[in-house]
Amino acid sequence: MKRLLTLLAACIAACAATAQSRIETFTFRSALLGAEKTCSVYLPAGYDDSGRSYPVLYLLHGASGYHGDWAEKGNMRQIADEAIAAGTALPMIVVMPDASGTGENYTGDRMGYFDVPGWPYERFFFEEFVPAVERRYRICGDKARRAISGLSMGGGGTAVYALRHPELFGSACPMSGLLEAYGDPGENAFRRSVAENNPVQMVRDLSDAEAAAQRTVRWWVDCGDDDFLALANIHFYEAMRLRDIPLQYRMRDGGHTWRYWQTALHDILAFVSVGFAE
Secondary structure, three states, rough: OOHHHHHHHHHHHHHEEEOOEEEEEEEEEEEEOOEEEEEEEEEOOOOHHHOOOOOOOEEEEEOOOOHHHHHHHHHHHHHHHHHHOOOOOOOEEEEEEOOOOHHHHHHHOOOOOOOOOOOEEHHHHHHHHHHHHHHOEEEEOOHHEEEEEEOHHHHHHHHHHHOOOOOOOOOEEEEOOOOOOOOOOOHHHOHHHHHOOHHHHHHHOOOOHHHHHHHHEEEEEEOOOOOOOOOHHHHHHHHHHHHHEEEEEEEOOOOOOOHHHHHHHHHHHHHHHHHHOO
């Protein structure tokens, strides 16, 4: 009897372990980039046993970062687990891509979400990365259940990607986004790419048909009142309102910090879950 109870306890413990969420890495070789790229992937509790498909949030890191930032600095697994357990967010897969540079602290060459000479990252993201991830994991793969968000440089990538591909994303949520060019780009490839992919100017330049397409995206923009990018985010809000594109805009107490982005993530998980459920 004692042995049977021990085996039963072990089985229960094993089941509990398999029911936990986890973050794993996925690496594959890109033909476009001629290099291997790795992403971090959050799988919700029960993913292995459910057999069903899940909505997906692409969650982008900022400059001087890499695909592990949201897990290591942003506490995203605990935030997602708590939101799902509380019922404020739906179980979802969260994919954290890598747009790091080759230099010290992940800066320098190849940093960023846009194409630069010799490094077509944006093409890679849409032509190789998203298809590879959505083949590997049980992802629903339709617009309504695909969302994108990101902080700082990743907020700029979020805005540009959704502006260019409203047919792919049901929700787009820049956090403290790099939404305008800053400084003199000079010979800096990253700054030039930011100047050439300016979300505020992109919104101003939308045709009537393109603006109508943006109204099919659920927009949420969040930036702290002490953030050095606050004015750029206000300009984005103004440009969107002038084009009659609805968005939820939040300016809360805080700056360009991980503490701020952690609190923002709670709200964003709830916001995208409403879109997933519609």
